[in-house]
Amino acid sequence: MSNSNLEQLISxxxxxxxxxxxxxxxxxxxxxxxxxxxxxxxxxxLDAVIREIADTDQxxxxxxxxxxxxxxSLAAAVVTIVTFVATLxxxxxxxxxxxxxxxxxxGSLQWTGNGGQVIKDLVVGTxxxxxxxxxxxxxxxxxxxxxxxxxxxxSGNSMLTFSDHGQKVLRLKGGNVSSDIKxxxxxxxxxxxxxxxxxxxxxxxxxxxxxxxxxxxxxxEGQVRMKRLSDGNSxxxxxxxxxxxxxxxxxxxxxxxxxxxxxxxxxNLGSVGTYGTWLPASSQQAARLKGISYVPSENPxxxxxxxxxAVSRSDHSPVILKPHSRFIVHGRLESPNGVYFGIRxxxxxxxxxxxxxxxxxxxxxxxxxxxxxxxxxxxxxxDPCVRDRKDELPSRPEGLIVTGVWCFTPCRAxxxxxxxxxxxxxxxxxxxxxxxxxxx
Amino acid sequence: MDDQSTEIRxxxxxxxxxxxxxxxxVEHEPHxxxxxRGLLPTWQDVExxxxxxxxxxxxxxxxxxxxxxxxxxxxxxxxYEAMKHRRxxxxxxxIFADDVWDLIAEEASKEETQQDYxxxxxxxxxxxxxxxxxxxxxxxxxxxxxxxxxxxxxKSEQAFYKVIQRLRAILFDCVSKxxxxxxx
Numbered sequence: 001m002s003n004s005n006l007e008q009l010i011s012x013x014x015x016x017x018x019x020x021x022x023x024x025x026x027x028x029x030x031x032x033x034x035x036x037x038x039x040x041x042x043x044x045x046l047d048a049v050i051r052e053i054a055d056t057d058q059x060x061x062x063x064x065x066x067x068x069x070x071x072x073s074l075a076a077a078v079v080t081i082v083t084f085v086a087t088l089x090x091x092x093x094x095x096x097x098x099x100x101x102x103x104x105x106x107g108s109l110q111w112t113g114n115g116g117q118v119i120k121d122l123v124v125g126t127x128x129x130x131x132x133x134x135x136x137x138x139x140x141x142x143x144x145x146x147x148x149x150x151x152x153x154x155s156g157n158s159m160l161t162f163s164d165h166g167q168k169v170l171r172l173k174g175g176n177v178s179s180d181i182k183x184x185x186x187x188x189x190x191x192x193x194x195x196x197x198x199x200x201x202x203x204x205x206x207x208x209x210x211x212x213x214x215x216x217x218x219x220x221e222g223q224v225r226m227k228r229l230s231d232g233n234s235x236x237x238x239x240x241x242x243x244x245x246x247x248x249x250x251x252x253x254x255x256x257x258x259x260x261x262x263x264x265x266x267x268n269l270g271s272v273g274t275y276g277t278w279l280p281a282s283s284q285q286a287a288r289l290k291g292i293s294y295v296p297s298e299n300p301x302x303x304x305x306x307x308x309x310a311v312s313r314s315d316h317s318p319v320i321l322k323p324h325s326r327f328i329v330h331g332r333l334e335s336p337n338g339v340y341f342g343i344r345x346x347x348x349x350x351x352x353x354x355x356x357x358x359x360x361x362x363x364x365x366x367x368x369x370x371x372x373x374x375x376x377x378x379x380x381x382x383d384p385c386v387r388d389r390k391d392e393l394p395s396r397p398e399g400l401i402v403t404g405v406w407c408f409t410p411c412r413a414x415x416x417x418x419x420x421x422x423x424x425x426x427x428x429x430x431x432x433x434x435x436x437x438x439x440x
Numbered sequence: 441m442d443d444q445s446t447e448i449r450x451x452x453x454x455x456x457x458x459x460x461x462x463x464x465x466v467e468h469e470p471h472x473x474x475x476x477r478g479l480l481p482t483w484q485d486v487e488x489x490x491x492x493x494x495x496x497x498x499x500x501x502x503x504x505x506x507x508x509x510x511x512x513x514x515x516x517x518x519x520y521e522a523m524k525h526r527r528x529x530x531x532x533x534x535i536f537a538d539d540v541w542d543l544i545a546e547e548a549s550k551e552e553t554q555q556d557y558x559x560x561x562x563x564x565x566x567x568x569x570x571x572x573x574x575x576x577x578x579x580x581x582x583x584x585x586x587x588x589x590x591x592x593x594x595k596s597e598q599a600f601y602k603v604i605q606r607l608r609a610i611l612f613d614c615v616s617k618x619x620x621x622x623x624x
Contacts, residue, residue, distance in 0.1 A: 007605075022533070030540050037543060049558045049561050051473075
């Protein structure tokens with residue numbers, strides 16, 4: 001059999017067009033010839049890769065080598081300028097068409113281009129040609145605006161691949177994305193792929209959260225079509241409704257539940273929705289989250305021990321902050337150190353509404369180094385990383401939805417070098433609304 | 441290939457384990473799809489088995505041995521799941537006989553070169569005329585039924601498939617030459 005004939009048979013098999021006699025001829029050839037099997041493997045791999053590329057519509061690659069920036073040894077302001085200039089100078093990925101720009105960010109983030117180029121020092125205004133953005137910590141968030149004005153935002157530990165070659169295609173590999181999408185061209189809806197579903201979006205506001213085996217969609221405006229990959233069933237989800245798709249449950253939209261004003265972490269139930277090292281309960285200690293060390297790029301002389309908790313998870317009731325509410329944090333500190341507590345807020349339509357933070361000096365510790373810290377809403381101020389957007393963000397968190405909280409304690413790198421350690425464990429976080437708060 | 445695997449032991453916490461797993465999965469999933477494409481007759485089958493294999497890998501992640509190849513481990517799971525999937529499939533010219541299937545599966549499971557393949561393919565795709573490239577990507581996009589595109593093309597189905605075959609052959613030739621050149 002000639003190579004050309006063999007390739008035609010393999011192509012017919014790949015296209016589902018092979019007849020019984022052709023299939024028999026192909027199989028006979030594959031039995032007899034290792035060279036034919038090699039050709040078969042190469043052509044099937046080619047087909048798979050074409051489909052991967054067609055799926056994300058990323059038909060171009062970035063081949064520039066990775067850029068590394070100078071060490072962060074200068075003052076933060078200087079470093080920011082250096083980074084900005086360096087980004088402008090070096091971050092020109094081969095003339096790729098820029099499809100979106102960064103309009104807001106905070107926390108530890110990185111962008112990876114198609115050819116493997118990695119940029120960690122992202123700044124507002126950077127234009128991107130597509131690729132993968134990744135939030136590396138619970139306080140991470142990044143907002144992108146496409147050229148047509150559509151906005152998407154990832155928060156917390158999330159990983160999202162995005163492209164736009166006439167049709168926007170997102171791949172949410174983990175975490176959360178909220179979107180405000182302008183009307184899309186007819187016949188070219190924005191596609192959002194997760195591991196278990198595909199969403200078709202014409203122009204609307206929605207939020208998606210994905211885990212390994214399930215995807216939850218909340219629609220706040222317009223309509224989104226959700227297709228479950230396991231069986232191809234699809235459902236249209238309207239504003240005010242949510243649906244969770246996984247192979248083992250019915251896929252029917254339900255009304256987004258009424259909001260609540262009280263919330264309490266449930267670490268005894270496991271580590272879902274948390275950031276930190278989860279430790280189960282023992283006879284002496286409650287289940288807890290141990291902080292993960294993290295060096296903030298804006299202040300590399302500090303090491304933060306940080307934990308995070310999702311609050312208004314997409315499959316639970318929205319938690320709205322009432323005026324005069326309080327957060328009470330229970331935990332354990334290795335040594336007397338300040339405790340910093342942050343809250344991440346969203347508008348009822350899912351749109352990002354800022355981050356607020358309250359700082360407390362070292363709390364009193366008992367013999368076991370346990371602490372309790374109360375954070376009143378009046379203690380909170382806009383987080384430093386969003387202060388440059390203070391004119392467009394709400395000045396106070398009251399009335400907004402709490403999507404996540406994080407807590408950290410800082411330690412100087414030089415103290416670590418001198419064996420002075422700091423660690424943080426959190427056993428419980430509770431939000432108490434005003435009526436209940438008066439009891440405390 | 442498995443440089444991240446060594447991080448797993450220290451990541452004993454549930455979410456860290458989950459993240460370590462997702463990172464490994466993101467790295468290896470395209471290779472698994474390529475591997476499965478030669479074992480399963482449709483892309484939908486490939487997607488289904490890849491998803492099933494990913495879930496099983498997550499459930500069994502605690503059994504994964506540090507220092508061994510995550511890709512190889514995932515291939516083994518995927519191959520077994522593909523075999524189960526194949527058994528459920530109805531008889532058709534697209535389903536190969538057991539001996540042929542085993543030969544292909546055995547040889548394919550030893551290959552780990554798909555990433556190079558993708559880079560070359562991206563370059564070769566750029567060399568195609570935009571209309572041809574768009575057509576090729578269109579018929580390979582998720583959910584697209586090639587027969588429907590063929591019927592709307594104004595060409596006979598047979599002529600349409602010939603066009604796709606020719607484009608595939610051009611790409612195959614281009615990629616093969618690029619790989620051969622790299623090997624020199």
